[in-house]
Amino acid sequence: MDPKLKLIVKGNPREELQLLLRLKSAHIYPKHCKVISQFGDIISCRILRKDLLSVYDDPATRSLKAPQVIPADFYDDSGYSNVINKVNRHQPKTKKSPVVFGIIDFGFDFSHPDFLDNEGKTRFEKIWVQPLKQSNKNKYGYGEIFNDSHINNALKSREPFKSLGYHPGRNDFIGRGMHGTHVLGIAASSGVISKKSFAGNSPIVAVDMGSSYVNGSDLSLGDSVKLIEGLDFILKQAGNRPCVINMSLGGHCSDHTGNTLVEIAFNNILKKRGGTVIVQSTGNYFLANCHNAGILSQDETIEIEWLFKARDRSANEIEIWYENEDRIAVELLDDEGNVFGESFPFQDSIINYDGIQNGIIFHRHNEPNSTKNHINIILSKRPDSRRLIVRLKGIEISNGEYHAYIERDDVGQSYFSAEDVNTNFTIGSICNAPLTIAVGAYNQEDIYKTPMHFSSAGPTIDRRIKPEILAAGNKIVAAKSAAKFQLKSKSELTAKSGSSMASPYVASLAVKVLEHFPKINIYELRQLLFKSCTTLNSMNKTIINKSGYGVIEVNKLNTLLKLKKKQYENNKST
Structure with missing residues (x-):
């Protein structure tokens, strides 16, 4: 189980x-x-x-x-800056795009001018705010759904957030700008304040996952069930129209083979529904020191240091995945070498430290989706010593490969010692599906277009290329949401860095493709985007693992689209 x-x-x-x-x-x-x-x-x-x-x-x-926690893929860039532009640009009348832009994220400032059309009306067809107390009945049983009429009526008010009953910056106390507004601005700005994006004419369907109360626990984040139901909401609203969905979300743990139920659902969508693309940020976990890997031999013992921050008051978790035919035992030891938790294949056990029961080890054979064996160590709090040893023992070994991940914890991240870290295989927990497109970040100010230091590296554990594409991710300027105490948008922009900023640019290019070829299947579309990349010439294995097919080039994509359109017209005439 x-x-x-x-x-x-x-x-x-x-x-x-x-x-x-x-x-x-x-x-x-x-x-x-x-x-x-x-x-x-x-x-x-x-x-x-x-x-x-x-x-x-x-x-x-x-x-x-x-449900599994699905946090926003946020990178804390201390060098962020605000740019204010109060002069609205003259916008020529443009035709509404047939391609729906869907986004699942956190905090959408619907009052920002970059999300309005030529008539000053909202481009949001719907926003589903999942954490809000339900006041309009929906099939999901939670959250509140606002349609374009609700939003346009609110925009007429001097206090549109209050009028609608949704403040996108409710958790933004210091005015840094919400993740979802900035990500959406990169992909879908109409060009009123910031530069117009390739999806700047697209109607928008947004899901604000926010905080969530799941099965009796306040996780303060979104989760996998709400993510899947968010996808359902977007695709139901899109109907028969082509649709691009961006998700800059993810954590550290999973089997990293694309076999979580979330990733299987992604693949099922993309196989069945033509004219559909799911684009994801690969993650900012390269320097998180949260992945360890190795080859364990028969009767060999490997020790891994697990370290904790002094102010960490949150629960901590490790997942260890290893091959079906192997049998590995695990022990937890304190600084003095005392064993206070152990699990033999395939036995669950209680962990006792600091004088009381403080955790549990689950040990599962043949997880039914990945077919791998799975050890899950959960601690209710950090140990007083702030240092533990995870000892792995090879009981019956045929293959020996294992991967250990410390789960992401934005409250107090624990980590492996530097000597035990493997920085490859660090892509996000839900961006390993074969048919989604994972995007890493590169520094656009570097002539060598070097991947950003934080951008996660592939491949998947089953050795597929992820991320597939690199896009600009260094101090990207886009829409900034109003802060908690502001009544509406101040028409501001902000600069943020991260793979979260690279992903929406590629998503906007996917919109561009679907505007030309609305029924294209995911296999052809992926190849168009990959052929639009310039491979980084490097002998450095880390750069190769971070960069996939290379840096996306819009000029190359334009050329390929012209060729494809010409081929289509020639075939049609014959």
Whole structure:
């Protein structure tokens, strides 16, 4: 059973749980399971806690998962700056794009001029604010959905946020600007304040994941169930129109083979729905010191240092993934070499340190989606010593490869010692799917177009190229949202760095492709974008692992689009 699922088995039997489920057959469902959204064999569903075990054991169920935290892919760039431009540019009348731009993120300033059309009306068709208390009934059972009429009416007010009942900067106390507004501005600015983007004529459908209350716990972040239901919301609104979805989201842990239920859902969408693209930031985890990997031999012991910050008061977590045919034991030791937690294949065990029970080790054989073995170590708090040893023992070894990830923790990130860190395979937890496009960041001010120092490196653990594309990610200027105490947008811009800033640029280029070829399949579209890249000439393995097919070049893409259009017209005439 999924470790997180074991943590929520006990509790109020009548509580309705939000879960992801993989079906053995896409048309046969378990009993006692209410389907909310479906992409092929992946569904999001609601199950009463009293029925959880029966659904898990149902013949129709292949895999059942509790929600996984999906934080925004934010890089803390201390060199950010604000740019104010109060002079609105003259905008010629433009035709509305047939391509819908979907975004799942946090904090959308609908009052910013860059998201208005030529008539001063909103380009947002809908915004689903998932954390808000539901006041308009929707099929998902949470959050509030605002349509363009709601937003346009609010824009007529002197206090549009108050009028609508949604302040995008509710968590922005110091005026740095919300992640979602800036990301959206890079992709879809109409050009009123900042430079017009390639998706500047697209209608926008946005999902604000915000904070979320999941199965009795306030995670203060979005989660995998709400992410999948956000995708469902965007695609339902898009209808038959072509659609590009940007997600600058992700964490550290997962099997990194593209076999999480979220990633399988991504692939199912892209295989079935023509004219659809999902673009993701690869992550800013290269320097996070949160990945360790190695080859463990028979009867060998490997020790890994796990370090904690003094002010870390949050829970901490490690996932270790290894091959199905192997058997690895794990021990946790303190500074003095005392073992206070251990797990042999495939036994769960309690962790006791600092005098009380403070954690648990889950140890699973043959996780049903990746087929790998999985060790999940969860600590309720950091140890007083601030240093632990994770000891791995090779019990039965045929392959020996393992990968260990410390989960992302924006409250107090723990980390491996520098000697134990492997910076490859550090792409985000949900951007390993074969058909999505993962984007890394490069420094556009560097003549060598070097990948940014923080940008995550591939490949996937099953050795596929990720990220596939590099785009500019150094101090990118785009829309800045109003801060918490402001009544509406101040028409400001801000500069931020990160792979989050690279991803929406590539997403906007995908819009450009779909405007020419609205029914193109994902395989052809991927190849168009990859052929538009300039490979970085480097012998450095790290640069190769960060850069994929290279830096995206819009001029190359324009040339390829002209050629493809000419070929299409020639074929049509014959």
